Amino acid sequence: MDYLSEVLKILEGALKANGSMAVNYAGLLADKLERDGERQQARLLREHLARAPKALAHAQDASRGISLGQPPVDGESRLNTIDISHPQPDREALYLPSAIKARLEEFILSVQHHDQLAQAGASLPARLLVYGPPGTGKTFLARWIAGRLGLPLLTVRCDTLVSSMLGQTSRNLRRVFDYAQQSPSVLFLDEFDALAGARGNERDVGELQRVVIALLQNMDALPDNCILIAATNHEQLLDPAIWRRFGFRLPMPLPDLALRKTLWEKMLGDYLPTKLDLDELASLSAGTTGALIQQVCLDSKRDAVFKGHRVIDENNLFRRLGLTLAIAEGKRLATVEDEIKWLRLWSPKRFSLRVLASLYNISTRQVTTVVKETESDASQGRKSE
Structure with missing residues (x-):
């Protein structure tokens, strides 16, 4: 089945009584049908969506404090923990060494053909770790990928995500990952080492170690077709367990x-x-x-x-x-x-x-x-x- 990912997401939204999730993935399914030449099916799907009650289209999951219209906020500061942007496809050219560009194209193709790869038993979770010195274009790369895929970019604000309140950071993480699953998007964790630092340091506070555990759990619970990009200037600081969660890794060297x-x-x-x-x-x-x-x-x-x-x-x-x-x-x-x-x-x-x-x-x-x-x-x- 060519559109299994979207169907499963619509079903998941219905089972969770999450109308916004079901509606948004139904819209994505309509777009894919039209792109593949199934215009009549796409039109019928959009007609049904147009008749959906407005309350359903903007349904909220109040128990988790998130909705599509309202990004998650930090419980302490009440500031948004996600910045939402809509990069334009191919607005700016991307210049990379040939080998790095080939790896990037492999990631893009894996995302675009996830269903076919899943049927062949050859799919990998859409997780990309980007690392290298400051100024090598890691943030720009995340924007470029989102533009190339035609998806909004959800940039996690680590300054508001990390809270001084005991347990609040883990709750913030959960809300961010739940929000990212409501609609097709690219979730971007910048300055990733602030969240995924190696455990075992004697100077670590227990709360910081719990944050890494919460991060690992949320990544494991994320569906394989949900796109996650993480970027860091200090890859040597990352917890070893983090590396295993990324099937795609992209070093960003200084230009030759x-x-x-x-x-x-x-x-x-x-x-x-x-x-x-x-x-x-x-x-x-x-x-x-x-x-x-x-x-x-x-x-x-x-x-x-x-x-x-x-x-x-x-x-x-x-x-x-x-x-x-x-x-x-x-x-x-x-x-x-x-x-x-x-x-x-x-x-x-x-x-x-x-x-x-x-x-x-x-x-x-x-x-x-x-x-x-x-x-x-x-x-x-x-x-x-």
Whole structure:
């Protein structure tokens, strides 16, 4: 049966007296029928849904304090524990290393063909663990997946989910997972290590260990076709039992040379100068994240717009990259002289005396004086060693 997942969800909603769940999965079934060419069946189903009482369509499960119209809230702060968004499909391109992109496509296909895989005894729960350094695009990836699947994204707010009240965090978790099952959606647990940290540490509080247990229980109770994505910057902190719950795991590495070149080209877009050396740019940006490259591109394009230029200034682009890297390394460049010294040390070939003088609107003599100070400081440092 091609639509078994939706039928089972409609039946589950009916058995639980959860009208919103039954109605929403019936709507999804109608969409799938129409997409597969069964327009008459889809029309009949929608006609029946249109005749359903409004009270049924917005039914609440008061015993658990959730409804489709009202996201779950923390019992202590009364703040929503979920942010709901509706990413647009393919609104932004996703750039990943080829092997990582292949794994992602395998996950997407497994979600889209869950029923066929289940019939063949080859299905896996729709669980994806994404991990890697900050700025590598984990949150963007979750949005992209939701857009690709045409589903709303339910982003769990860990700052409100974790409560100071004994037992409240576990109750919050239960409400979040119950809410996610009421309607087709992608449940996204960001900063996952805050909930799924390894147990057994002597400094752990008993309540924190109970949170991990509650998380495992809720994941086990989640139907296989419910989509769950978890993201963390600190995968080494995750409890070993958590890893076993994810059949799909996706590392998000720093972009390699080829990918950095692609990112620079695509993110600069129409503002890309024709003679820009992308190989040099990719080489000098070694070790950076996609987020940092995006930041430099946006800053450079804004500068071009302010100055009324149709393309970005090449030397200014390299300057912004160098200064952004300096900040990322914790360097404090408080003056123009500090910036000139850093840029000269960072890439002397790119930042000649003339280029620096033009960038900072000063004479080459002034730049020479600053550079000589830098060389003198370096020489004194070598002597002291």
